Amino acid sequence: MSKVLVGDVYAKVxxxxxxxxxxxxxxxxxxxxxLDLLKSEWQKKLSGLKVAHLPWDPPPAPIIKxxxxxxxxxxxxxxxxPSNGNTVTNTPQPPPPPAPAPAAPSAIPIKSENxxxxxxxxxxxxxxxxxxxxxxxxxxxxxxAAMNLHQSFGQRAGPQIAQLQSNQPRIPLQPSAPPTxxxxxxxxxxxxxxxxxxxPSDVKPQIPTPLKSSQTDxxxxxxxxxxxxxxxxxxxxxxxxxESDRLMRAHFQAKQxxxxxxxxxxxxxxxxxxxxxxxxxxxxxxxxxxSTTPSLTRAQAxxxxxxxxxxxxxxxxxxxxxxxxxxxxxxxxxxxxDQVMLCTYDKVQRVKNKWKCTLKDGIFRVGGTE
Amino acid sequence: MATAPQQFYELYRxxxxxxxxxxxxxxxxxxxxxxxxxxMKILSNFxxxxxxxxxxxxxxxxxxxxxxxxxxxxxxxxxxxxxxxRFKSDGGQExxxxxxxxxxxxxxKPGEV
Numbered sequence: 001m002s003k004v005l006v007g008d009v010y011a012k013v014x015x016x017x018x019x020x021x022x023x024x025x026x027x028x029x030x031x032x033x034x035l036d037l038l039k040s041e042w043q044k045k046l047s048g049l050k051v052a053h054l055p056w057d058p059p060p061a062p063i064i065k066x067x068x069x070x071x072x073x074x075x076x077x078x079x080x081x082p083s084n085g086n087t088v089t090n091t092p093q094p095p096p097p098p099a100p101a102p103a104a105p106s107a108i109p110i111k112s113e114n115x116x117x118x119x120x121x122x123x124x125x126x127x128x129x130x131x132x133x134x135x136x137x138x139x140x141x142x143x144x145a146a147m148n149l150h151q152s153f154g155q156r157a158g159p160q161i162a163q164l165q166s167n168q169p170r171i172p173l174q175p176s177a178p179p180t181x182x183x184x185x186x187x188x189x190x191x192x193x194x195x196x197x198x199x200p201s202d203v204k205p206q207i208p209t210p211l212k213s214s215q216t217d218x219x220x221x222x223x224x225x226x227x228x229x230x231x232x233x234x235x236x237x238x239x240x241x242x243e244s245d246r247l248m249r250a251h252f253q254a255k256q257x258x259x260x261x262x263x264x265x266x267x268x269x270x271x272x273x274x275x276x277x278x279x280x281x282x283x284x285x286x287x288x289x290x291s292t293t294p295s296l297t298r299a300q301a302x303x304x305x306x307x308x309x310x311x312x313x314x315x316x317x318x319x320x321x322x323x324x325x326x327x328x329x330x331x332x333x334x335x336x337x338d339q340v341m342l343c344t345y346d347k348v349q350r351v352k353n354k355w356k357c358t359l360k361d362g363i364f365r366v367g368g369t370e
Numbered sequence: 371m372a373t374a375p376q377q378f379y380e381l382y383r384x385x386x387x388x389x390x391x392x393x394x395x396x397x398x399x400x401x402x403x404x405x406x407x408x409x410m411k412i413l414s415n416f417x418x419x420x421x422x423x424x425x426x427x428x429x430x431x432x433x434x435x436x437x438x439x440x441x442x443x444x445x446x447x448x449x450x451x452x453x454x455x456r457f458k459s460d461g462g463q464e465x466x467x468x469x470x471x472x473x474x475x476x477x478x479k480p481g482e483v
Contacts, residue, residue, distance in 0.1 A: 009427050010387050017412065018420035024411040034403050038412070039393055120447070248396045248409055252383050252398035259465035339470045342381050344477035345448055355438055357448070359474055360422040363385040364432070 007054045014042060159254075378417040379475045382424075391416055409468045436470070448474040 018039045025035050043056050343362030349355070382388050393411045436455030441448070450472040457465050 002412065005428060005430065006406070009423050010428065012423050013387060013416070013419045016423065017415045020415040020419065021412045024408055024415070027412075028408045030404055030408060030466055034398065038398060041394040041397065042391050046387055049386045051388060052385045097398075120479070153449055236402070247399060247406065248392050252380075252388075254393055255380050256384055293398060338465050341470060341472040341474075342384055342474070342475050344379070344381075345474040346477050348443075348474075355441070355450075357450075357474070359429065359472070360477060361421070362432075362474075363382060363387075363424070 006051070010046065011055045014039060377479060378414070378421045379414070380417055381473065381475050382417065382420045383413065384473070385420075387420070388416065430460050432460070434470075436467075443459070446476045448476075 018035055021035060021038075027030055043054070047056070048055055114189065341359075341362050341364040343359045343364075346358040346360060348357045375455070378457045383392065384468045391413070395412060396406045399406060399409060419447065434455050434457040436451075436452040438450060439453050440451040443449075452472065455467045457467070459465075
């Protein structure tokens with residue numbers, strides 16, 4: 001490959017992969033920011049290898065600050081601040097953003113109290129507003145889920161529905177309210193509702209109320225849960241880092257070895273066999289081989305200690321054989337993998353001891369360049 | 371992806387760009403940002419992207435001569451270990467390598483004639 005071309009080709013490959021992976025990210029429910037992070041890290045790593053001059057090298061513009069939840073938090077904070085300022089300065093302004101949000105949905109159930117007499121319509125914290133979504137409002141999926149729960153389980157589903165409602169208060173009902181309304185829980189109690197009805201006449205005394213209700217309870221909650229989840233995952237990664245590390249690399253190495261006939265070409269000492277446990281993990285990941293889910297092993301019902309047996313297998317036969325192999329492979333790895341050409345062939349001919357090969361679509365690394 | 375991802379070789383994952391991607395994905399998985407299943411999809415996207423890009427964009431040619439030390443043909447994959455190789459590129463550039471491993475898949479996919 002000519003040197004000028006390498007950068008272009010790599011840039012196109014990275015662009016294509018990111019574009020095609022976008023849909024997979026969306027389907028997997030992963031933030032697209034992670035895709036950007038993947039791209040920038042990939043470019044950085046490739047630049048670090050210094051195999052070629054890459055198009056993104058001259059402009060040093062890698063976007064790295066991609067904490068998944070940071071954007072949403074950053075949005076929330078500036079929005080709350082100006083809205084609070086508005087309530088203080090513009091006293092006649094009719095939409096004081098945070099306060100009416102809980103008022104409107106709960107005002108409806110007050111009137112329709114007789115429809116669901118078993119639940120107090122004021123809807124304080126732990127109760128749920130069963131009839132609220134029977135009023136012809138556009139129903140969200142959450143509403144429908146809550147209604148289903150209500151219909152099938154009646155009163156017993158109360159806590160679940162309350163949880164549903166307090167997790168994500170309904171946004172579409174309040175088109176005029178700024179997004180800060182999304183963070184208000186509906187647990188302000190009757191006092192704030194009555195305060196809202198009196199709101200236009202005396203705003204000044206009400207200032208503490210909107211401030212209080214715009215405390216962004218929800219946001220804090222979700223940030224807290226996210227923080228704990230993040231910390232938990234961090235701890236998990238730290239604890240199991242040694243096991244999960246290089247999973248993809250091991251997978252790739254296993255595949256590569258498969259491609260080359262399982263290391264038949266190499267001397268026995270040079271062979272780099274993945275450890276049994278790793279290959280087993282990889283097989284379960286890629287869905288190859290028999291799936292050993294706990295339920296299946298239990299269904300066998302004659303082998304009592306399957307899980308233990310598995311663990312013993314790792315120690316029993318293979319580990320003794322693998323370890324020396326891996327050590328030897330690490331020692332001699334360098335020379336073997338230094339200069340590799342990866343390509344496809346059209347034709348391979350041999351006449352006596354003269355070989356003639358027609359190869360194409362190759363990547364070749366020699367002397368550190370490609 | 372329109373067609374089955376298995377139609378593209380995973381061969382190019384061993385290139386520097388593939389290894390850089392694998393390292394990056396490893397880091398992301400360790401951070402808990404993506405799931406391994408998603409990583410597999412990304413890698414199959416990579417297989418497709420690099421195969422198509424190489425076929426479309428790369429037109430340069432390279433000839434080489436050397437002493438073939440080992441050869442093997444297994445599962446439709448040729449592997450050569452060539453020593454003392456002398457390469458000649460399109461532009462008349464020449465360079466030399468002591469030892470080169472060539473891994474080569476069939477350019478015709480199993481279904482093709």
